[in-house]
Amino acid sequence: MAPSPSTPRPVVWGTRELRRLLRQAVDLRVLDLEGFRHWLTQQLPLWESDPAFVQRARIRDLRRAHPELRALERAHRRAAATDEASPHGVRLLQVEEALLRTGKAIAGLGAALARAEPEEQQGLRRKLAVFQDRQQTLQHEQDTLTRESPLRQELLRVSAELQRLRSHLGLERTEAELAELLRHQGHRSGKTGGSFEQQALALTWHYIVPELLGRARTGATARLRVLTGVGLGAARTELDQLVIRQPHHPGQPVEVLALIEVKRNLNDLAHGFRQRQENLAWLTGQTGHYEPSQYRTRFFRSGHFDREAVHEQDGEQFVFSRSSFRHFRWEPSLDVFLRRLYFITREGTLAGISAAALARIRHRVATDERWQPQDDAFLRELLRWCQSLAEPLEAPDVLRLYCSVPGRARQVLVVSRE
Known part of the structure; x- marks a missing residue:
């Protein structure tokens, strides 16, 4: 050079x-x-x-002011661990992972179908139908396992309660603002x-x-x-x-x-x-x-x-x-x-x-x-x-x-x- x-x-x-x-x-x-x-x-x-430091400190102080949030988070961790160790929990995790993979396949086939030539569309529709049937079967199994598992129902209850409290305290919004600050800082740092x-x-x-x-x-x-x-x-x-x-x-x-x-x-x-x-x-x-x-x-x-x-x-x-x-x-x-x-x-x-x-x-x-x-x-x-x-x-x-x-x-x- x-x-x-x-x-x-x-x-x-x-x-x-x-x-x-x-x-x-x-x-x-x-x-x-x-x-x-x-x-x-x-x-x-x-x-x-540094705005990111200030935002993190704001989240810290918000959490300190609400000990019920930490108590509910502890309860959520216990419920999640108990559910994960149960027979129903093990199978539910497998079903959730299969649903995630199936959803990605359906999205990919849908995008491919939108771009495909007419002679390719029939084959893609058949594949898409197979994955959609698979998705329905997995969702039915998920619903059944959830109804039969008191531990999963308790986890869902605690999760919903935690979600409501986080929303009420404005914690979700504050964390989203921090994520946006960090994204902008990373862009500036690269330059x-x-x-x-x-x-x-x-x-x-x-x-x-x-x-x-x-x-x-x-x-x-x-x-x-x-x-x-x-x-x-x-x-x-x-x-x-x-x-x-x-x-x-x-x-x-x-x-x-x-x-x-x-x-x-x-x-x-x-x-x-x-x-x-x-x-x-x-x-x-x-x-x-x-x-x-x-x-x-x-x-x-x-x-x-x-x-x-x-x-x-x-x-x-x-x-x-x-x-x-x-x-x-x-x-x-x-x-x-x-x-x-x-x-x-x-x-x-x-x-x-x-x-x-x-x-x-x-x-x-x-x-x-x-x-x-x-x-x-x-x-x-x-x-x-x-x-x-x-x-x-x-x-x-x-x-x-x-x-x-x-x-x-x-x-x-x-x-x-x-």
Whole structure:
């Protein structure tokens, strides 16, 4: 891919900037109770700017205000379990599944009949009639079994009572509004991800490529490409960006100058780092540092990178072999790959856990019906749970690794806030 014409966003990089981010970190892994309480107090206003969080909290508070709802839900679970274990319940479940399949078949045949040519319609009508007869037979059996089963009748009674209460409280409407909010958020998130990937591509050409080339810049980019989404036909491997130099002779393996991992959230650096360490071990033949069975595909039957692979992009083919990754080596005494492994991310506050873990905390706070932040026992339990979400290596640890080797801190590009 040729250099992007986009104007790159400003970035911060280098040891001084990474250490500044580390000083500003609020690492949940080491917080005590009061520190955690203070952290929560700071987070709540931020979370409450999210309509989905507010809606979840509204549902939480509605449920807390009506203990009869939880009692009825417990009764419904008991009735469902008792019904499911009964002889009638076992057969009713089979009938319900058969009715579902039959209904889908009838809908499919009806749609096919509407599109069919005249000579095909008679055969389709015969099939449709067979399934309609089958549906009537199953419905009759369902009705009979329901009349003969006091346990199923009790389940239906409790279900109807629960449905009436949910409607009366407005819970169904509130949950439907939440589902719509989440649908819109998912759509926006996809657009944001694509936008940041494009920004990262411009940053690679503006910052990383000149860094790699050093003084040899005149005409040096003629054989350079930045490839994206490189999988090479292996499992567990999709590399965000590779800066490669094409060979002098077509069909020969390319030379990989840098691997760039793109993370929108600063707190996700560790996840990317852990995965790329394993990938680089596989790509360079460090057989003791990956599990071959997890990389085994129809192309790589041995589970090792033991044959050439081709990546296609923009109408070109790029050949890769193990020798393509010869520039990647472990750092002495650290046993990790740092050299030529770059990261592009956005500025934020390091939390000591991943963005996914932070989302789980936010979700629990918004939905926990026992929510009592003033209660020390509740808060202590919540803190222990939050800290259990941390992995052995998190983003602050990755930044410290890059700061520990001279020059490596320039390989973490942090996009400044506007």
